[in-house]
Amino acid sequence: MKIIVDAFGGDHAPLAVIEGCRQAVDELGAEILLTGDEEKIRQAAAEAKISLDGMEIVHAPSVIPVEEDPTTLLKKYADSSMAVGLRLLSEGKGEAFVSAGSTGALVVGSTLIVKRVKGVRRIAIxxxxxxxxxxxxxxxxxxxxxxxxxxxxxxxxxxxxxxxxxxxxxxxxxxxxxxxxxxxxxxxxxxxxxxxxxxxxxxxxxxxxxxxxxxxxxxxxxxxxxxxxxxxxxxxxxxxxxxxxxxxxxxxxxxxxxxxxxxxxxxxxxxxxxxxxxxGAPLLGLRKPVIKAHGSSNAKAFKNAIRQAMTCHQNNMVGLIEEYMESYRAAEAAAKAEAAAGEEEAQ
Amino acid sequence: MKIIVDAFGGDHAPLAVIEGCRQAVDELGAEILLTGDEEKIRQAAAEAKISLDGMEIVHAPSVIPVEEDPTTLLKKYADSSMAVGLRLLSEGKGEAFVSAGSTGALVVGSTLIVKRVKGVRRIAIxxxxxxxxxxxxxxxxxxxxxxxxxxxxxxxxxxxxxxxxxxxxxxxxxxxxxxxxxxxxxxxxxxxxxxxxxxxxxxxxxxxxxxxxxxxxxxxxxxxxxxxxxxxxxxxxxxxxxxxxxxxxxxxxxxxxxxxxxxxxxxxxxxxxxxxxxxGAPLLGLRKPVIKAHGSSNAKAFKNAIRQAMTCHQNNMVGLIEEYMESYRAAEAAAKAEAAAGEEEAQ
The missing domain is CATH 3.40.718.10 (Isopropylmalate Dehydrogenase)
Known part of the structure; x- marks a missing residue:
C-alpha cells in the first residue's frame, strides 16, 4: 500500500518526516511516495544516515507558506510539496496523503484537488x-x-x-x-x-x-x-x-x-x-483519505499518521461515508417529494 | 454590613447555608439577613446546634424549583426565598444578595427586581x-x-x-x-x-x-x-x-x-x-451585587460567597460599572452625533 507524504510540512521537516517514513516502511510495511525538493530530501537523509529504501521521491521544488492564501495552491504554489502530493493522490498514485503543512491550504487544496464525496457539503477536520x-x-x-x-x-x-x-x-x-x-x-x-x-x-x-x-x-x-x-x-x-x-x-x-x-x-x-x-487529524468527506499531521510532529507522530492513513484505506472508511451520503441524499429526496406531494394535496 | 442570603438555595440547604452564615458572622463580621421558611431554618439550626446570633430571618415560605419558568418568580413564586431576598435587596434592606438557587431564575429575577445599571443591555454571569x-x-x-x-x-x-x-x-x-x-x-x-x-x-x-x-x-x-x-x-x-x-x-x-x-x-x-x-459567580450589570453560589456549595463555599459579596460592596464595584456605562453612553452619543453631522455635510 502506497502512502503519499509531504516531506516539507511541519516544524521539523524534512528530517522528522523522513525518519517517520523510515519507521513506517520498516515497522508497518508501508510504501512511501515523498513529495518535496528531491536534492534537499536526499541530502537530509544522507546527513542523518537514513536509508531511503522503500521510498520514492516526486520532486516538488516549493513549499506553501502558512500565511499564504490557501487558494494559491492551485497556481502560484502548484509545484509545492503539498499540491503535488494532492494531485498524485487524486490521480491514484497512492492510497492516502499525509501532510503537516498549513491546515487552511490542506483543507482548501484537498477540497479542490482530491474532491468531496458526492453529497458532502463541506469537509471537516x-x-x-x-x-x-x-x-x-x-x-x-x-x-x-x-x-x-x-x-x-x-x-x-x-x-x-x-x-x-x-x-x-x-x-x-x-x-x-x-x-x-x-x-x-x-x-x-x-x-x-x-x-x-x-x-x-x-x-x-x-x-x-x-x-x-x-x-x-x-x-x-x-x-x-x-x-x-x-x-x-x-x-x-x-x-x-x-x-x-x-x-x-x-x-x-x-x-x-x-x-x-x-x-x-x-x-x-x-x-x-x-x-x-x-x-494526525483526518480530513473527513474527501474521496481519498487525507491526514493532517500536527505542525510539531516528530518522527513517531509521522509514523503514527501514516499508520492511520493505512487503516483508513484498509478498512475503506471512505466507502462507509459514501454509503451514508447515498442514504442521506435518498432521505433528502424523499423528504422533498413528500413536501411537494403535501403541497399538491393542500391545493 | 448586611448581606441577604437565600437559605433555601443549593443541594445542601438550609444546613450548609446556615453553617456558612455562622462562619461569616464569626470570621468576617458580617450581618446576615436569611430568607426562607423561618420554622425550618430554626429547626435545622437547633438540630445542628448552630447559634443564629447575628442573623435575622425574613420568612419566605416557598422555594422556586430549578425546572420552573424563571418569570414565575414575580407572581407564582413571589413568596419564595429567592424573590423575597431580591426584593429586600432592591429596597435597601441589605447591601448584597447571595443565592445558590436556580441560575435562570436568579438572572431573570435580579434583572426584573434589582434592575440593571443604566445603559447595561444584558446582565452577565x-x-x-x-x-x-x-x-x-x-x-x-x-x-x-x-x-x-x-x-x-x-x-x-x-x-x-x-x-x-x-x-x-x-x-x-x-x-x-x-x-x-x-x-x-x-x-x-x-x-x-x-x-x-x-x-x-x-x-x-x-x-x-x-x-x-x-x-x-x-x-x-x-x-x-x-x-x-x-x-x-x-x-x-x-x-x-x-x-x-x-x-x-x-x-x-x-x-x-x-x-x-x-x-x-x-x-x-x-x-x-x-x-x-x-x-460564587457574580451577576454583573445589576444596581446591587448579586452572587450566584454553586448548587453544590458547602458551608465554606457559602462563607466565601458572602465574603465576595462584602468585597463587592466595600470596594464599590457597581460604582465603577456605572462610571464605565456613563462613558460608554457618552461615546455612543458622540458617535451618533458625528454620524448625523456627517450625513448633514454629505447632503
Whole structure:
C-alpha cells in the first residue's frame, strides 16, 4: 500500500518526516511516495544516515507558506510539496496523503484537488482528543466556523464512520455538544440539528455537555468549527497546566521518588495525552483519505499518521461515508417529494 | 454590613447555608439577613446546634424549583426565598444578595427586581476559573447565548471592573476569546467587537486563544454565553479527569507515600481547583451585587460567597460599572452625533 507524504510540512521537516517514513516502511510495511525538493530530501537523509529504501521521491521544488492564501495552491504554489502530493493522490498514485503543512491550504487544496464525496457539503477536520477512555473524535475541530444544521448532521455521519472503521469501535456513541442535555437547550443551530441527528443511521446519544467529553461520555462529539477549536484549545491548555503542576509536584520529592513517579503512572498519563501517539487529524468527506499531521510532529507522530492513513484505506472508511451520503441524499429526496406531494394535496 | 442570603438555595440547604452564615458572622463580621421558611431554618439550626446570633430571618415560605419558568418568580413564586431576598435587596434592606438557587431564575429575577445599571443591555454571569495564575474571570459564563457586539463590549467593561475592585488586580488584562490571536480570526461577532474593545477604557490585550486561559494569559476572558459554557464545562471535565488520574496514581504508591503526596503539592493543586474556595459567580450589570453560589456549595463555599459579596460592596464595584456605562453612553452619543453631522455635510 502506497502512502503519499509531504516531506516539507511541519516544524521539523524534512528530517522528522523522513525518519517517520523510515519507521513506517520498516515497522508497518508501508510504501512511501515523498513529495518535496528531491536534492534537499536526499541530502537530509544522507546527513542523518537514513536509508531511503522503500521510498520514492516526486520532486516538488516549493513549499506553501502558512500565511499564504490557501487558494494559491492551485497556481502560484502548484509545484509545492503539498499540491503535488494532492494531485498524485487524486490521480491514484497512492492510497492516502499525509501532510503537516498549513491546515487552511490542506483543507482548501484537498477540497479542490482530491474532491468531496458526492453529497458532502463541506469537509471537516476530525481530531482524536485523549480522555478517560480511548479518546473521542471532535468534529469539526476547526475547518468551518459558521455551520448550517445539515453540515453538522454530515459531520456526525463522517465522524461515526471514522471511529467505526479506523478506531474499530463497533457502534460509536455520537453526541451533539451543547450547554445542557435537555432537548430545549442551545442556540438555533443545536435546536435545528437535533431532530436530524435522531433520524440519522448512527448511534446518536443526544446532547452532551462539554464536561462529559474528557470523562468519556461519547466517541464522537459533533459541533461547529468555532466551538470545536475552543474545546480543543481549552483541553490543550488544561493539559499543559496540569502537566506543569505535576512536574513541580514531582520536583518537590527527593530524587528516587521523583523518578518513580515519572516512571509510573505519570508516564502513563503523559502517554495518554501525548499528541505524537495519536497520529494526525483526518480530513473527513474527501474521496481519498487525507491526514493532517500536527505542525510539531516528530518522527513517531509521522509514523503514527501514516499508520492511520493505512487503516483508513484498509478498512475503506471512505466507502462507509459514501454509503451514508447515498442514504442521506435518498432521505433528502424523499423528504422533498413528500413536501411537494403535501403541497399538491393542500391545493 | 448586611448581606441577604437565600437559605433555601443549593443541594445542601438550609444546613450548609446556615453553617456558612455562622462562619461569616464569626470570621468576617458580617450581618446576615436569611430568607426562607423561618420554622425550618430554626429547626435545622437547633438540630445542628448552630447559634443564629447575628442573623435575622425574613420568612419566605416557598422555594422556586430549578425546572420552573424563571418569570414565575414575580407572581407564582413571589413568596419564595429567592424573590423575597431580591426584593429586600432592591429596597435597601441589605447591601448584597447571595443565592445558590436556580441560575435562570436568579438572572431573570435580579434583572426584573434589582434592575440593571443604566445603559447595561444584558446582565452577565462572571465565573472565576482557577488556572496557573490567580484565576481568570470568564464572562459571560452562560446567561446570554446569542450576543451582539455591544453586549460583549459591556461584558468586558463589567468583567474588568469586577477583577479590579473585587480581586484587587490594578489593570486587569482583558482578552477576547477567539480561534487565533490574529485580528482577522473568528466569526462576525469577534470581528465586529474587536475595534470596540480596542477603544474601550480598559486594558484590552487583544484576541486570546482558549489554550491561553488555563495558562494565565488574561485576567478577564470575554465571550458569548454559549462559548462561555463550553469553556467552563470543558475546564471542569478536564479537572475531574486529571483528579481521577491523580487519585489512581496516588493509590499505586504504598500508604505513607500516598499520604505524603496527598498532603503535599497534590493538596495545593486540589485547593487551587476547588470551587468551594472561590465563592460564587457574580451577576454583573445589576444596581446591587448579586452572587450566584454553586448548587453544590458547602458551608465554606457559602462563607466565601458572602465574603465576595462584602468585597463587592466595600470596594464599590457597581460604582465603577456605572462610571464605565456613563462613558460608554457618552461615546455612543458622540458617535451618533458625528454620524448625523456627517450625513448633514454629505447632503
Amino acid at each position: 476530525g481530531t482524536l482528543v485523549p480522555n478517560a477512555g480511548a479518546g473521542y473524535l471532535l468534529v469539526d475541530a476547526g475547518a468551518n466556523h459558521d455551520c448550517r444544521p445539515e453540515m453538522l448532521l454530515q459531520f456526525a455521519l463522517m465522524g461515526s464512520a471514522y471511529m467505526e472503521k479506523v478506531q474499530g469501535i463497533p457502534k460509536p456513541r455520537v453526541g451533539l455538544v451543547n450547554i445542557g442535555t435537555e432537548e430545549n437547550k442551545g442556540t438555533q443551530l443545536q435546536l435545528d440539528v437535533l431532530p436530524l441527528l435522531k433520524e440519522a443511521p448512527i448511534h446518536f446519544t443526544g446532547n452532551v455537555e462539554a464536561r462529559g467529553l474528557p470523562l468519556g461520555e461519547v466517541d464522537v462529539a459533533v459541533t461547529d468549527g468555532f466551538t470545536g477549536n475552543i474545546i480543543l484549545k481549552t483541553t490543550e491548555g488544561m493539559g499543559k497546566f496540569f502537566s506543569n503542576e505535576l512536574k513541580s509536584m514531582v520536583k518537590s520529592f527527593p530524587g528516587v521518588l521523583g523518578g518513580l513517579l515519572l516512571a509510573g503512572k505519570f508516564g502513563a498519563l503523559k502517554k495518554k495525552s501525548d499528541s505524537n501517539e495519536a497520529g | 462572571g465565573t472565576l476559573v482557577p488556572n496557573a495564575g490567580a484565576g481568570y474571570l470568564l464572562v459571560d459564563a452562560g446567561a446570554n447565548h446569542d450576543c451582539r457586539p455591544e453586549m460583549l463590549l459591556q461584558f468586558a467593561l463589567m468583567g474588568s471592573a469586577y477583577m479590579e475592585k473585587v480581586q484587587g488586580i490594578p489593570k486587569p488584562r482583558v482578552g477576547l476569546v477567539n480561534i487565533g490571536t490574529e485580528e482577522n480570526k473568528g466569526t462576525q461577532l469577534q470581528l465586529d467587537v474587536l475595534p470596540l474593545l480596542k477603544e474601550a477604557p480598559i486594558h484590552f490585550t487583544g484576541n486570546v486563544e482558549a489554550r491561553g486561559l488555563p495558562l494565565g494569559e488574561v485576567d478577564v476572558a470575554v465571550t458569548d454565553g454559549f462559548t462561555g459554557n463550553i469553556i467552563l464545562k470543558t475546564t471542569e471535565g478536564m479537572g475531574k479527569f486529571f483528579s481521577n488520574e491523580l487519585k489512581s496514581m496516588v493509590k499505586s504508591f504504598p500508604g505513607v507515600l500516598g499520604g505524603l503526596l496527598l498532603a503535599g503539592k497534590f493538596g495545593a493543586l486540589k485547593k487551587k481547583s476547588d470551587s468551594n474556595e472561590a465563592g
